[in-house]
Amino acid sequence: MSSQTIERKDHHLDLCAGSPVEVVRPGALFDEVSLIHEALPEMSAADVDLSCEFLGRRLRCPLMFTAITGGTARGKALNLALAHQAQKRGMAIGVGSQRAMAERVEVEDTFQLREVAPDALIVGNIGLWQARSLGVDGVRRLADRIGADAMAVHLNVAQEMVQPEGDRDFGGGLKVIGALAAAFGDGLLVKETGCGISPATARRLVEVGVRAIDVAGLGGTSWIKVEHLRAGASTTGALFAEWGIPTAPAIAALARTIGGQARLVASGGIRDGLMAAKALALGADVVGLALPLLKAWVAGGEANGGEEALDRALDAFVAGLVSAMVLTGSRTVRSLGEVPWVGGPTFERWVERLCLGAAPRPG
Numbered sequence: 001m002s003s004q005t006i007e008r009k010d011h012h013l014d015l016c017a018g019s020p021v022e023v024v025r026p027g028a029l030f031d032e033v034s035l036i037h038e039a040l041p042e043m044s045a046a047d048v049d050l051s052c053e054f055l056g057r058r059l060r061c062p063l064m065f066t067a068i069t070g071g072t073a074r075g076k077a078l079n080l081a082l083a084h085q086a087q088k089r090g091m092a093i094g095v096g097s098q099r100a101m102a103e104r105v106e107v108e109d110t111f112q113l114r115e116v117a118p119d120a121l122i123v124g125n126i127g128l129w130q131a132r133s134l135g136v137d138g139v140r141r142l143a144d145r146i147g148a149d150a151m152a153v154h155l156n157v158a159q160e161m162v163q164p165e166g167d168r169d170f171g172g173g174l175k176v177i178g179a180l181a182a183a184f185g186d187g188l189l190v191k192e193t194g195c196g197i198s199p200a201t202a203r204r205l206v207e208v209g210v211r212a213i214d215v216a217g218l219g220g221t222s223w224i225k226v227e228h229l230r231a232g233a234s235t236t237g238a239l240f241a242e243w244g245i246p247t248a249p250a251i252a253a254l255a256r257t258i259g260g261q262a263r264l265v266a267s268g269g270i271r272d273g274l275m276a277a278k279a280l281a282l283g284a285d286v287v288g289l290a291l292p293l294l295k296a297w298v299a300g301g302e303a304n305g306g307e308e309a310l311d312r313a314l315d316a317f318v319a320g321l322v323s324a325m326v327l328t329g330s331r332t333v334r335s336l337g338e339v340p341w342v343g344g345p346t347f348e349r350w351v352e353r354l355c356l357g358a359a360p361r362p363g
């Protein structure tokens with residue numbers, strides 16, 4: 001990994017943990033969704049079963065720590081803390097982009113989590129534009145080298161466009177994804193990084209064989225804001241600070257159009273157990289989060305106390321999810337998916353327009 005890339009990695013952690021990098025308006029739009037209350041749930045909180053199937057494995061909780069980091073000593077410490085939690089709680093963990101270890105073999109150990117998380121679902125990560133250069137065999141090697149169960153390929157066109165040194169050529173992406181889907185089968189996850197995936201795009205992904213999609217929508221960490229803060233006023237970042245598809249309508253529209261053809265991860269701005277419950281009710285199979293984990297770990301003192309802070313944050317998150325399940329009378333994640341909900345006007349307009357865009361074009 002070049003020293004420029006190493007510097008960038010830790011700078012990203014600092015910026016994300018300490019600066020306003022989240023999209024405030026319109027946000028993920030979960031505030032426009034209400035779940036219908038069940039006054040007579042006829043169950044005990046102890047009856048709640050959070051387990052679910054994902055990427056060919058059984059999770060004890062429908063939560064994924066989506067890609068954050070790797071490549072530096074600090075990144076390694078955070079990855080290990082997250083891996084402990086994933087192992088302890090039966091959650092899934094994604095490592096940050098493995099571009100670093102593709103370029104410099106000596107940073108590989110910062111991504112090695114199998115020893116501390118022997119049973120956890122571990123997901124590798126690479127950007128689509130790097131995957132295009134590496135080829136299927138190169139991506140397979142990245143997964144194998146860390147003993148990953150599955151591989152995530154991230155889409156980040158907006159970040160590249162506002163990054164002064166970013167890629168500008170985005171041709172041939174779908175073909176690369178098709179080749180990866182053929183090689184990895186159910187073990188391929190295609191994810192965005194904060195701008196969302198529309199049903200029309202998801203349909204193209206499904207058509208080339210993709211079976212798992214993380215919508216990573218607007219409303220949480222914005223890489224446009226991060227890059228703008230990092231590079232200053234010289235970028236087009238300010239112009240696009242609110243660019244993307246809010247997470248809540250994105251997941252509802254995906255469930256309505258391609259649900260059943262791909263497993264769906266809802267991420268992007270999910271900050272508590274109630275938002276997670278709403279995402280699952282809207283049709284997600286699993287909920288993902290990134291920034292709250294980094295913030296809890298940094299606020300807790302990183303190597304000294306970071307993991308206890310993470311533990312407390314995750315306890316609170318799961319408690320919120322369990323409460324929402326009791327309050328909707330949902331014993332299982334599947335039954336939570338059938339809970340009725342009410343959506344506000346902006347949310348509904350987004351869902352309607354997104355679904356319309358996924359309809360086959362006439363002629």
Ligand SMILES: Cc1cc2nc3c(=O)[nH]c(=O)nc-3n(C[C@H](O)[C@H](O)[C@H](O)COP(=O)(O)O)c2cc1C
Binds near residue numbers: 153154267269
């Ligand atoms: C510090 C940080 C680093 C990230 N690095 C990656 C990455 O390397 N690869 C990737 O696919 N996504 C990366 N993401 C994006 C997240 O996985 C996630 O899609 C996005 O942040 C939305 O979730 P959030 O709002 O909970 O943060 C990163 C996010 C953060 C906060």
